[in-house]
Amino acid sequence: MKNYAKVIVMGSPISKSNFKLFNLNGRAILPYNSGKYHDRYALYEEEIAYQTRLQNPNTVLSESLIAILKVYYKSQKRHPDTNNITKSIFDGIEKSGLIVNDAQIRRIIIEEYYDKENPRFELELFGESTYYINYEILNKEIEDKPIEYSPPSNKKGMTAKVKTSVNKSECSCNICGKEVNNDQLLSANGGKMKICRECLKKLF
Structure with missing residues (x-):
């Protein structure tokens, strides 16, 4: 084609x-x-x-x-x-x-x-010089079972649990496991991972 x-x-x-x-x-x-x-x-x-x-x-x-x-x-x-x-x-x-x-x-x-x-x-x-797109949204004759999605939990109890978990690991590097000061830790994956500056230098 x-x-x-x-x-x-x-x-x-x-x-x-x-x-x-x-x-x-x-x-x-x-x-x-x-x-x-x-x-x-x-x-x-x-x-x-x-x-x-x-x-x-x-x-x-x-x-x-x-x-x-x-x-x-x-x-x-x-x-x-x-x-x-x-x-x-x-x-x-x-x-x-x-x-x-x-x-x-x-x-x-x-x-x-x-x-x-x-x-x-x-x-x-x-x-696009050769093709164009054409689509339709149609009603189903027989409805399927809905695929349901739950919103993220924003309960206070869950928030406290997450914060406690973060506090426990914020002083250790997830790669080498070494305990370091907070100012020597960097975050990745939206704060889920902690990496010390020493390990970061070794990676790059």
Whole structure:
């Protein structure tokens, strides 16, 4: 097809936001070869870039694009927010050279599915000079059972529990386990992870 590409990458999709650390100046960074868990995102991005080029040799899409993204998670209960997945995926696609810049994506449809045996994402890209998008929202003849979502807990008891947990770990590094002063600790993953300045220097 003209101005078309398709990419399938096996494995559970992951979000960049879960793997950010912050350097000594407070700038967000993504570890690559630290040998630690945080390398996982950078390796996933490399896998996306490799598979994209392998599946679309000698193809470069330089015009504005329509994207149809189907994300298949292993579990319905535990997975990243789908709206955060797109940035992770398109960073890898851009890195592959298939597209020039992820700003080319002017229209996008994201569909969430579940496949316990084969988690993956499937992405189709269509050049807007050749294709247009047309969709409908229709009433189902027979309604499905709703997939319900619970709001985050904001009860005082839960808040106190979380604060207590943070206070207990705020003086120790999650990587080396060393007890250090608070001003020697940096946070990552929205404050869920604590890392000392010594370990951060070793990572980079």
